[in-house]
Amino acid sequence: MNLSSEDIIGWVAAKCEALGADDYSIQLFYNDEGQARFSNGSLTITNRLLNKEVDVYIAKGRKRILGSLSSMKKESVTAFVEHLFSSLTAGGAESDFPRLPAGPFSYSYNGDFDPQVDHFDLAGNAAIAIEAAEEAGAKRVAGSLSTNHVRLWIRTSTGVDRSEERSRFLLNVRSFTDRDASGHGLSVSTTVKGFDPEGAGRVSGEGSKSCRHPREVEVGDYTVIFNPTVAADIVQRVGQSASAFGVDAGLSFLANQLGKTVAAEDFTLIDHGQIVNGVGSRSFDDEGVPTRSNVLIDRGVLKTYVHNSTTAVKQKAELTGNAGLIEPHVWNLEVAPGDYTLEEMIRETKKGIYVTNNWYTRFQSYATGEYSTLPRDAAWLIEGGELKHPVAGIRISGEIPRQLKSIDALGKERNWVKWWEVEVPTLAPALRIPNVRVTKASG
Amino acid sequence: MTVLDRDLAERAVQAAMKEEADYVEARLHRNVEQLATLKNGEVEAPGYGDTLGLGIRVICRGALAFGSTNTLDKAVVSDLASRLARQAKASAAHFKDKVKMSREDVHLAKWRAEEKESLDDVRLEDLISYLKELDAAAMGAGVGTKLASRLFYIFSDVEEKYFTSSEGTKIESRVPRLMVYGVLTAAEGGNVVQRTIQYGESGGWESLKRMDLQSKVVKESGMVLKILKDAAKFVPGEMDLLVGPEVAGIMAHESVGHPGEADRILGREAAQAGESYLTADDVGLRVGSNEANVSDDPTIPHSYGYYIYDDEGVRARKRRLIAGGAITELLQNRETAQSYGVDSNAAARAVRFDREPIIRMANTFVEPGDYTFEELLKEIRRGVYIRNFMEWNIDDKRLNGRYVGHESYAIENGELKGLVRNPVVEISTPKLWSSVQARGRETEFGAATCGKGDPMQGAPVWHGGPHMIVKDVKMGAR
Numbered sequence: 056m057n058l059s060s061e062d063i064i065g066w067v068a069a070k071c072e073a074l075g076a077d078d079y080s081i082q083l084f085y086n087d088e089g090q091a092r093f094s095n096g097s098l099t100i101t102n103r104l105l106n107k108e109v110d111v112y113i114a115k116g117r118k119r120i121l122g123s124l125s126s127m128k129k130e131s132v133t134a135f136v137e138h139l140f141s142s143l144t145a146g147g148a149e150s151d152f153p154r155l156p157a158g159p160f161s162y163s164y165n166g167d168f169d170p171q172v173d174h175f176d177l178a179g180n181a182a183i184a185i186e187a188a189e190e191a192g193a194k195r196v197a198g199s200l201s202t203n204h205v206r207l208w209i210r211t212s213t214g215v216d217r218s219e220e221r222s223r224f225l226l227n228v229r230s231f232t233d234r235d236a237s238g239h240g241l242s243v244s245t246t247v248k249g250f251d252p253e254g255a256g257r258v259s260g261e262g263s264k265s266c267r268h269p270r271e272v273e274v275g276d277y278t279v280i281f282n283p284t285v286a287a288d289i290v291q292r293v294g295q296s297a298s299a300f301g302v303d304a305g306l307s308f309l310a311n312q313l314g315k316t317v318a319a320e321d322f323t324l325i326d327h328g329q330i331v332n333g334v335g336s337r338s339f340d341d342e343g344v345p346t347r348s349n350v351l352i353d354r355g356v357l358k359t360y361v362h363n364s365t366t367a368v369k370q371k372a373e374l375t376g377n378a379g380l381i382e383p384h385v386w387n388l389e390v391a392p393g394d395y396t397l398e399e400m401i402r403e404t405k406k407g408i409y410v411t412n413n414w415y416t417r418f419q420s421y422a423t424g425e426y427s428t429l430p431r432d433a434a435w436l437i438e439g440g441e442l443k444h445p446v447a448g449i450r451i452s453g454e455i456p457r458q459l460k461s462i463d464a465l466g467k468e469r470n471w472v473k474w475w476e477v478e479v480p481t482l483a484p485a486l487r488i489p490n491v492r493v494t495k496a497s498g
Numbered sequence: 499m500t501v502l503d504r505d506l507a508e509r510a511v512q513a514a515m516k517e518e519a520d521y522v523e524a525r526l527h528r529n530v531e532q533l534a535t536l537k538n539g540e541v542e543a544p545g546y547g548d549t550l551g552l553g554i555r556v557i558c559r560g561a562l563a564f565g566s567t568n569t570l571d572k573a574v575v576s577d578l579a580s581r582l583a584r585q586a587k588a589s590a591a592h593f594k595d596k597v598k599m600s601r602e603d604v605h606l607a608k609w610r611a612e613e614k615e616s617l618d619d620v621r622l623e624d625l626i627s628y629l630k631e632l633d634a635a636a637m638g639a640g641v642g643t644k645l646a647s648r649l650f651y652i653f654s655d656v657e658e659k660y661f662t663s664s665e666g667t668k669i670e671s672r673v674p675r676l677m678v679y680g681v682l683t684a685a686e687g688g689n690v691v692q693r694t695i696q697y698g699e700s701g702g703w704e705s706l707k708r709m710d711l712q713s714k715v716v717k718e719s720g721m722v723l724k725i726l727k728d729a730a731k732f733v734p735g736e737m738d739l740l741v742g743p744e745v746a747g748i749m750a751h752e753s754v755g756h757p758g759e760a761d762r763i764l765g766r767e768a769a770q771a772g773e774s775y776l777t778a779d780d781v782g783l784r785v786g787s788n789e790a791n792v793s794d795d796p797t798i799p800h801s802y803g804y805y806i807y808d809d810e811g812v813r814a815r816k817r818r819l820i821a822g823g824a825i826t827e828l829l830q831n832r833e834t835a836q837s838y839g840v841d842s843n844a845a846a847r848a849v850r851f852d853r854e855p856i857i858r859m860a861n862t863f864v865e866p867g868d869y870t871f872e873e874l875l876k877e878i879r880r881g882v883y884i885r886n887f888m889e890w891n892i893d894d895k896r897l898n899g900r901y902v903g904h905e906s907y908a909i910e911n912g913e914l915k916g917l918v919r920n921p922v923v924e925i926s927t928p929k930l931w932s933s934v935q936a937r938g939r940e941t942e943f944g945a946a947t948c949g950k951g952d953p954m955q956g957a958p959v960w961h962g963g964p965h966m967i968v969k970d971v972k973m974g975a976r
Contacts, residue, residue: 080864095766097594100561101585103565104852104953105578106551112543120622121545125568135548136694144534144544158885178589197768199952227952229769235896304537305647305683319838365542381535381542387856415891417921419902420692421976427900428894431772448898450891450924452976475770475952496898497972 058127060085063109064210066129070136071113071212071466078114078155078212078431080342080380083107087207091177094197096185098178111139112341117152118143118339120249153365155342156374157213164219164338165329169246172204172222184228184240184256191260192240193230198259200224207337208375217341218482223334223453224250229432230263235447238262239412239432241284243471244334244478262411266433267429269447271495278407279451279491280400280437285413287392287472288428289482292416292455293318294326294479297351297359299366301382301421308424308456309357318459323391324352326361328376333387334473336481339376345387353408353459361385388481393465400487402462408446408493409436414476427494452492461488500954502526502670502962506552506570509962510579511664514556517583521599523663524579525809527548530656534625536647539633543724544622551851553703554579558586562833568850585757588745599844600835603824604665609806610672612799613702616675617656620703625652628706631802635712636682639719646685653677655785659809663908666813673804674701675958677945678711682719686725687863691726693718693888693904696959705800710738721905725917726954732906732918737878738881738935739909739923740874740909741970743942745884745901745963751948753927754792755862755961758819758827759845760834762857772894776825778824784821789867789966793898796844796860802945803860803959808844810855817843819862823931831857833946849955856951864963867937874938874965875911882921882973883907883914889976900924902976923968930968938964 058066064081071079107130110123120143124135171400188196201224208218221381226242236365240259244250281289291489296307309317318324327348329336342364350358360370363378377383401409416428431452435442466485473480507524514522528550535542551568552575565578572679628633629650634650654676661669677698684691695718700707741749757774761767764778776783794817796805806814810832830838831846834857846855875883884903892899901924908915943962950957 086954090953091589091592092766093592094768094849095595098561098592099595099766100562100564100854101589101852102953103563103578103585105565105567105569105581106852119543119828123545123549123954124545125549127569131548139546140546142546144626150580170655182592188554195765195768197765201953227769231768247871272553303647304649305681306649306952319824361508372568381545406534414894417889417891420683420690420888421681422685422692423691423890425976427889429891429898429901431894438654448893448955450893450898450900475954493973494900494924496924496926497899498925498933 058129058132060208063127063132064208066132067109067111068210070133071427076113076115076212079389080112080155080209080211082110083196083208083273085488088201089177089437090199091181092199093181093185094190096196098181101177111136115140115143118145120144138309142201153368155211155213156344158215160215162338163479165331166335167245167492168220171247172202175202175247177202180252182254184226187256188228188230191257192232192264193260196228196229198226198228209339209343211341211343213343217339219338221336225473226252226255228259230253230259232263232267235269236263236267237432238266239284241295241472241474243334243473245334248477249332255428262433266445269445271448272436272446274494276490276495278487278489279405280409281486282411283454283470283483284472285410286479286486287483288413288416289455290324290388290390290483291477291479293324293459294388297361297385298383299360299362302360306421308422310422313359314358315357316355317456318352318355319395319462320355321465322352322355322462324458325350325389326385327387327389327483332471333480335387337386340378341380341458342378344374344376344378345424349375371450385479388479390483392467392469392484395464397465397466397485400485401437402440404437404440408434409437410434427452448495452473452494452495458488458491461490462486463489502528502658503570503587504660505827506572506575507660507662509564509745510552510554511574511662513579514554514583515664517580519556519583521664523661525553525851526660529552529850532654533628533868534622534652536629536666538647541626544719546622549850553848553851554582555854556586557597558580558583559590561586561593562589562597564746564854565778568851586687590893596712597833598836598863599733599832602697602832602842604667605807605811605813606668607807608670611674611700611804613674613792615652615703620654620740625654628652631687632711632715635715638782639716639723645682645719645722648681651679659813661809663811666799669807671807671813673700674702675802679937682722685840686726687894689726691722693722696883696945700802700804701800706790720761723904728918732921733787734974736970736972738878738914739973740881740964741882741968742876742885742942743962743964744886745821746963746966747944748887748890749930750792750864750963751859751862752892753896753899753930754819755794755859756813759857760838762835764837765820766948771950774898775895781825781828785928785936786820786826787936788821788822790933791865792820794859794862798861801861801960808843808846809848810846812842812844814844820925829857829859831855838899847957848955853953853955856955858950858957859915859948859959861943862959863941863943864937864966866939866941869936869938871938871965874936874967875909875914877936877967878909878922879911881909882918883909884921899927899930922974922976924974925971933969935967937966940964
């Protein structure tokens, strides 16, 4: 027999209590995902993914465990919970064995949900994006359009009992005019109203048309203007480095930097548990703690890491509403806007490069932030304050900490970014960074 | 082995066929996973996951639809399959390029990876104990100095599947896998050296003994400390490059395997993982020296990317990707094989029930040559030996690759000299493979999780090869 959502939560909670759990957190996810993928202007597949999952955290004595199960059958759920109890494992240091935070808590679900997600015409809207790209000059168009309707419930041993619904609409579209001339467009929204497949298609098509016949540039140090898509990739690495777990594990270039200047004075970074149009929004974290907005970097100064109860106890810090039961994590990042237009940034640049997309960011050391990444799609050489010609075949490298401190201009316009390369939804402006190393392959 | 409810999968096929589907496949797919984490010697909460669901793929009027559910109920499954067929029909007008499958043999088969000590009997306590041994090994390494931080994960996965199609193929399989991942960090003053390690095999608990990870972790930990202390600044310039099996493997994976994926060449991944420098007509194209020989083989026993039948029911075999410097074969699934007018070479894989099968590498490697390591060294008057790497990436047409050395040594007059810090090779794909001069006779493999697809699919793979000389390379430094 398949259990209903209320039945599952109640059943698991009752089993946890009957088996003597000190703490438990039960989360149930229903995710109805639709997708239309396309390439060469033609659909390649439509997807309908109907997933249910129950996630359980149990602590008893000094033992704990996490589990996830996809079956909603009563006998499977029962066997699963019993298996978790029989597999409870000792862990944590004596001084910082975590207990789930006890409320009472006050929540404020922002209601950012659009029921139209259930009836959205995926193929038709993909066609709109393709047509807009082609009208703007694209010869080939590829991409994916996805929708998610997520329903989420939580119940904990500390009395938390909440549920909420979220919707999201994501489009990633890439246009080509030649094999080496492409443009990229995104639309990221929680509602149909905010979703713009036509605009994303047009931007990608225009990008592909404007960057035909790219040339090589000399290896060297350039002032690089990262458009919001590229800026978001770098910024998400900053947000991820703010995880207190990563700080302990040697995976963060923000370790030992609390209270210190880590970025330019104009750079402020906020993580929002929920924000309108933030597709990573939740009103509670995995421990049932209300999410909130945390200023991670305030005018260049690192103010806090993000925590779950384990890392907060260990680092003697306040909870931030960012659990992850093992690793705390950011939800939706926002970079405060600057006061530059893109044109002003370019006009002030003597020798530079403007990049509109990137991929394959990798690190020599997460602890130092030494990285490189590859611009892709439209990019231009800037000389004497003007875009001179499209460029291709380049790589950017450096150290994120140094580049953060070197930011000398931020855009006033910002875009939400979330796509294949940017996992954390990020509201980012363009960033201008001087003295960025630009290289290319030999041979 | 779990008893999967085959009847559900058969019902899905029947339901979609009733809606006039031209082709239907259904895959019951279960992953039972365990994860243990040890951070600086402390045990984090371990994890156990049991994911079972049904993936259904339907072709109707040239349109392809995929759907999945983990509500394994007869009515739900039949309804989803019917819905997918109708969904495909309704979207057919938007499929300008009609989807068709190559004709392949029908198989009735049951296969499993070798497993002497079943992972079904392995408990989280066993995984944690193992990590504690590794951590102790890491802390025992080095003289007088210790690692600043250590992070270890161990992950076990028992993957069981039942595949059935409207063409009559029915295949049942089981692959257990173990994977260990670690991050080792040494730091002193502002000086930091970091190394990520990953090992993985298919097989039971015995595979951990086969991999002998304690001794490998001791060596890796000691080397991180040694690099921190001893590595000299690398002086860039043009020189010969000797790469170790780990580097040869990543080069093969990134600049031969990926650009040789037929779906990428046809543009299906253009907006995500990108395209390829190769075109549809490039089989036979010379891209390297006679010493450039790269293959991909899913059937290597114990390999992390092991399988016998792919997730379209096609029998797997070794694929020669580059032989004697020429492109000999692309990685194909049934859809791309139909476009190319060839047979599928069984490259389609799905990592969970809720993912469509797409073209993936399995175990990609540079074929061995006949040199000993010492003979390779003697070939080099001035050069650098990059034994393994940290940072790497490549552009989305797979032409511009970069690999930054971790354990690296200067070479002078055929001899290894001292450690050097972070040498960088940044090289085009044709230049790389045209400059391969000699290959060692011993092959080693490493494990990785390869990302592709949308929604993302992280597939277990091996990559490797022998030591390999790349002649006259312009080397840089970080």
